[in-house]
């Protein structure tokens with residue numbers, strides 16, 4: 314039998330691992346989601362489950378890039394203000410039609426932007442560079458300048474050639490991808506299924522969002538924080554519950570959910586407190602504990618395990634730490650499950666704006682905002698960097714890395730920062 318002292322010892326005696334090591338351990342357990350076929354617009358925001366190549370050339374016919382006259386460039390040789398080239402206009406070609414006549418020497422066709430070039434023509438002269446004439450009751454055009462061969466003409470496959478790679482697996486389908494997929498006739502696309510996520514928030518202090526405040530209790534903001542972040546990362550929350558601080562309840566909830574979801578997130582109860590039952594749950598969990606301490610602040614108690622091939626993330630209850638834990642560990646896992654190649658927040662270097670002299674034994678990931686001034690990148694802590702603080706989450710677009718040590722970083726020093734995926 315373990316006594317209370319031994320249990321506490323187990324909780325305290327955790328081996329802190331490096332953030333990158335923690336990320337690598339998680340990645341080695343990531344499995345790709347199943348794929349599904351969706352109508353193009355429903356696939357917006359998803360990630361492709363296959364590599365795709367262009368099924369045909371784009372454009373697939375030689376077309377005009379301007380409203381003007383399709384001509385043979387050789388006919389304009391020697392043309393000038395005083396000796397314009399005079400060409401007979403033999404047809405008008407609108408978009409969506411096919412030219413009926415070839416262009417012979419001395420002839421031109423009125424042609425609109427996007428219309429197919431007639432045989433024989435190799436160049437388009439913009440209307441603005443021409444003058445309409447009439448000779449013997451027939452329409453002519455006068456061109457007062459030479460125009461280089463091929464001007465204002467798009468060739469077959471000029472934009473994309475048939476069989477050319479278009480997108481790699483894991484590409485996010487944004488507006489630009491949607492437009493290309495539409496141009497190539499993909500009514501439906503094969504994308505990864507949204508990761509199905511369970512979110513369990515723990516703590517006897519948690520009130521429902523609709524409840525009036527009570528002494529000692531707080532509203533369950535982490536559930537809403539995590540649900541939004543999961544959606545942002547392309548997942549969907551399909552199961553959730555608020556658990557009190559009893560381990561049996563947590564075991565039951567997780568056991569029931571694990572067969573139905575792709576990933577589980579819990580919030581709270583992973584530190585060393587008397588009621589931090591999630592720490593005990595993870596220590597004894599069925600499956601493998603990947604780590605229960607990371608050399609970072611906030612979020613040092615972030616705990617991750619694998620059970621039945623599903624990743625279980627035990628995030629801290631403190632909102633700031635919960636957020637950072639999500640960004641460093643959960644979001645990359647969700648993105649990798651949807652095929653994203655490099656799923657980690659991109660790292661950049663910038664000058665620190667203001668001092669940050671609070672040292673720590675662990676690397677700090679300080680919520681910050683980035684800005685450009687006179688062509689230089691700066692990052693600035695948004696203030697209130699403690700784990701317990703929620704208000705700074707909304708203002709941050711990056712996490713500023715303050716390396717371990719006593720001195721922190723001074724104003725103007727170069728620091729590294731991780732870019733967060735926020736849309737403003």
Ligand SMILES: Nc1nc2c(c(=O)[nH]1)N[C@H]1C(S)=C(S)[C@@H](COP(=O)(O)OP(=O)(O)OC[C@H]3O[C@@H](n4cnc5c(N)ncnc54)[C@H](O)[C@@H]3O)O[C@H]1N2
Pocket residue numbers: 514515516518519531532533534535536580581582583584585586589611612613614628629630631632634700701
């Ligand atoms: N003796 C020690 N105490 C603490 C340590 C330590 O090393 N030694 N670490 C501190 C750090 S750092 C953190 S972070 C927290 C982690 O706490 P837990 O993950 O166990 O989370 P809880 O105890 O459940 O709650 C902490 C805090 O967060 C609030 N909370 C919890 N859930 C929610 C929610 N769903 N929505 C909003 N707020 C939530 C909760 O009320 C507490 O205030 O431990 C420190 N202690």
Ligand code: MOO
Pocket residue numbers: 609610611612613614615629631634635700
């Ligand atoms: O573990 Mo706490 O989340 O470091 O701030």
Ligand SMILES: [Mg+2]
Pocket residue numbers: 581582583584585586589630
């Ligand atoms: Mg606690």
